[in-house]
Amino acid sequence: MSKILVSIVMGSDSDLEIMREAGKALDDFGIAWEIDVTSAHRSPDRSADYAKKAADRGIKVIIAGAGGAAHLAGVIAAHTILPVIGVPIPSTSLNGMDSLLSTVQMPGGIPVGTLAIGKPGATNAALLAIAILANSRPELREKIRQFRAEQAEKIAKETLAS
Amino acid sequence: MSKILVSIVMGSDSDLEIMREAGKALDDFGIAWEIDVTSAHRSPDRSADYAKKAADRGIKVIIAGAGGAAHLAGVIAAHTILPVIGVPIPSTSLNGMDSLLSTVQMPGGIPVGTLAIGKPGATNAALLAIAILANSRPELREKIRQFRAEQAEKIAKETLAS
Amino acid sequence: MSKILVSIVMGSDSDLEIMREAGKALDDFGIAWEIDVTSAHRSPDRSADYAKKAADRGIKVIIAGAGGAAHLAGVIAAHTILPVIGVPIPSTSLNGMDSLLSTVQMPGGIPVGTLAIGKPGATNAALLAIAILANSRPELREKIRQFRAEQAEKIAKETLAS
Amino acid sequence: MSKILVSIVMGSDSDLEIMREAGKALDDFGIAWEIDVTSAHRSPDRSADYAKKAADRGIKVIIAGAGGAAHLAGVIAAHTILPVIGVPIPSTSLNGMDSLLSTVQMPGGIPVGTLAIGKPGATNAALLAIAILANSRPELREKIRQFRAEQAEKIAKETLAS
Amino acid sequence: MSKILVSIVMGSDSDLEIMREAGKALDDFGIAWEIDVTSAHRSPDRSADYAKKAADRGIKVIIAGAGGAAHLAGVIAAHTILPVIGVPIPSTSLNGMDSLLSTVQMPGGIPVGTLAIGKPGATNAALLAIAILANSRPELREKIRQFRAEQAEKIAKETLAS
Amino acid sequence: MSKILVSIVMGSDSDLEIMREAGKALDDFGIAWEIDVTSAHRSPDRSADYAKKAADRGIKVIIAGAGGAAHLAGVIAAHTILPVIGVPIPSTSLNGMDSLLSTVQMPGGIPVGTLAIGKPGATNAALLAIAILANSRPELREKIRQFRAEQAEKIAKETLAS
Amino acid sequence: MSKILVSIVMGSDSDLEIMREAGKALDDFGIAWEIDVTSAHRSPDRSADYAKKAADRGIKVIIAGAGGAAHLAGVIAAHTILPVIGVPIPSTSLNGMDSLLSTVQMPGGIPVGTLAIGKPGATNAALLAIAILANSRPELREKIRQFRAEQAEKIAKETLAS
Amino acid sequence: MSKILVSIVMGSDSDLEIMREAGKALDDFGIAWEIDVTSAHRSPDRSADYAKKAADRGIKVIIAGAGGAAHLAGVIAAHTILPVIGVPIPSTSLNGMDSLLSTVQMPGGIPVGTLAIGKPGATNAALLAIAILANSRPELREKIRQFRAEQAEKIAKETLAS
16 A cells, blocks of 8 residues: 555535545556645634644645635645645635635745636646655656656647547 | 723734734724734745734734735735735835735635725724724714714814815 | 624625525634624614724624625724724625735724635634634633644545545 | 716715816806716715705715725716716726726616726816706707817827927 | 607617517606617618717617627617617626627726616616616606605515515 | 827827827837727717727727726727737826736726836837737847847847946 | 738637637638647747747738736747737736736837737727738728728617617 | 756746746755746747757756646646656735646646745755755755755744744
């Protein structure tokens, strides 16, 4: 069994539909991951505790998804030295613009690398985590190259089908 | 010496120019207050600790000002049962729209009563705190009535001076 | 029968779907409340009259929900010394951004503590009202602590179900 | 001495720099006007009273300028049957976008004819008032035609000077 | 048969669903109106011609509705001395924010009194036109007062039904 | 003397500071141009007339710059079959967002090719006009290639100077 | 068989529903075109290669549609001297505002003539391409005039049907 | 001499004032870096070439800053398998909102981890790069812990100075 390298956390179980895209992409690259629901606001101590212990448990990257006044990624980042990647979840009223600004506009000192709002962001959060892991795992580099080549080839074929 | 009833916290000492407006308004009503700089991201444990202990120290209302991905009010609210009032600080690039959305768009469960961006918001944060305190302090109610009357009178006089 | 402590007002009966979330939360805490439809624009005298008399009737907090050029909370706040809490109702064209700015951007002098757009905002309006009331009602403080604990526990369980 | 036909009101004397553009344009057309400072929030009874009495005093159009959560035009409109014209004043943080939405997004039932943010809006508020008055004052129609012709001519000359 | 006093124009027949709200309100006040489809961009000469002749045909107010880069009200206003009232039509991609800014942000010199985006704006465009007409038609003033009273009464009754 | 191929129009002489960037770029490519001030709103007949005659005068591309409710490019496009290129001028209150949406969100049927807000947009308007002209002027193609090469080289040198 | 003069490219086959509007308009004018799917990000070399070879293949105008961080038109423009026309595709979360800004806000040096978000933009991209081609094809000029006349006539008839 | 691990690229030398904040932070952690000016639009081949060769040269993370239609980070990411971190540069007209959306809203398949607009974003880009490098460099982990502790301590001291 593989060691878990990437942790996915989200502020509510309603975010699962978006965040499972991150899990799918990690699966495609054979990277073991875990998922947890924890809220920056409703379970703050648990969120802080989770973040503080992640590095010692061998986690290498944390992906955090939240919507609205989306503080989860920032709170996680405040309590860990690991790279933290944020996914703004689309919100009911403002379409995720609030989630995006709450996640990306962090003050100097505590970084959150933020991806696009919604599913493309969740997929890319996983791909960024994989690129980070690949820095010390040459076999992952090769897999990314192959993924990129297949992706480009798929685009080229779409033309024919149009 | 009066007991401190209102706590003002802010995420950076650069927020002081805005937040001192809250202090001025509290002074006008003779309400004792304290001020602290603590960051949701850069000193998260201190922020949580501050929030957790405030009620037992006799604080009745916490006013929190922050800019950008403004998580301070939300983090404070997550760790206290006191009423928390948020002041969005104007941000360099987005004029405080990011601060506003990060403060106001809290998920159901943890409320932050949010005021306007910048100085009018800081003044009104104090006035809202005073209205909250006035619920069990009749002499404050009388002072608010007087403040309102003077305010209306001042407006009426502005016309003559125009 | 309990004395009514919280008043909920809204600008149109179409806002009821959102604002009843506030009523539900107040019910959960055993707080008696009343609800009224009154418009800042279409029934301005009635709105002013309502606000002027609320304090003497024993109301402690007024929650006001409105959409579009959402002036109701501001008009109520102008006519009462009670703490006023605003809920921006999602609007047809601009998703509640107009409601939010019209409610929160009050000038210094008359505060409206504003919550999130829509249902989370209505729920949190009630929770903020409860936190305000709890300042002089120790039994409510205990209830809030219990609510918070249950809320955190519920989040923790969501992970297992994911 | 001419009878006053147009009333200009504004929420704060700091709005005077913008609103005097309306006065200038009315002067150019020889229309008598008055100006008043009254706030929807800080002097609400005075604002309502002013609006209620305007029609009987012979006023034909009310121009109202306010910034931020700009409720003045709406409050005036709620208390008069006269045509009300709104001028959104540029706000410190959000450049008048809040003022615009608070003024223009009125619910069906109480209209506010809204002009552009700032000085062009104040000028045009006067010009719209003049067009309204001109409906029953043929000599004003002639003056508008002349103003338009001179304006077009001035534009044509600007090219030569470029 | 009554003389037509108000003209409603719109940029596309797809705007009819919104703009007929203006017609309904005019009908309620017994004011004769006409409606036309003419585009600032696709039939510019017809639009200009329509605007130029409206005053001489006895029209007193023109209501113009358009969406997207909504130039119709501005083009009409450029070619008439009549009061022109603009209704921003909700647009497919930007929810009418483009329509609103294109209609309201007119340069000093040519005014367009702008109402809310969509149906409330169309209703209020008619009500503003009626308020303009009422300046020289006392019987209309009485009707507006009655409409306002009924409107306020209807709001008061909504509470009971809630 | 070269034949004038490109016309630059702008809604106000205050737009000249921006629009002269277009002139500079045309000069760099040796293309003769003319400039005119004409307003969609304040001199509508002149604007329409100008647009209608441009093609017969040998103009090949019209560049139109305007701010606020920026209708000039759309009005010009409505009256000519030539390619029309729009430059949104930065506006006082909304930084050109209103100018951009008013220029670019044209309805299907009348196209305006829109460039960036402000000076980069004016420069690029000229470069797009040149690319259009180059379709039937091979010597211009060569000049564009040279311009592009110099531009890339300049960027490369900036690194050394950093 | 006609020579292909216009190339339509799009970043994903999901953009086809929008971009086929461009193809329809080109068909109406009898202009031969080709369509291709190529992504600025997922198939960057293919996109660059496509752009570099287009001019030599006789293409006169390239229309590029993309959504989100819509870089396709900019990447194409960077690699060709042909006129490039951009169509912002509506995006899931931000309704195409991201697509619009990513396409239109190009830096001085590389122009992209941008049309409206979505279908009207795709139609107008084709019409702008046709206007560009018409500069050296008099028979196209005549067709545009006829199209414009029919379009104006159709608008006039819509009134009757309303 | 240390091996260069982080590359900073920017679209224009005017971005240097912002991007040097990233260099400062890397210096504080003793990490060797290089800086380059290369434009996604004006020197596209050089940008692609730079990205393609970076991994083989031993670079571990690329930080890319650009403004407006900010394509640089996306173009770099399209041509490398390394983790790419984007910094939106404040833009003249839209305050960096265009830069932010152009950088962050990448389609699924090519990730760009985006930081805040302007200087805080540049600082955090370096800190995120350091966190990434620290995954396989334990001594860096220790340095981050120390930096975080000093940062928290500094905040605590700010209170005293207020």
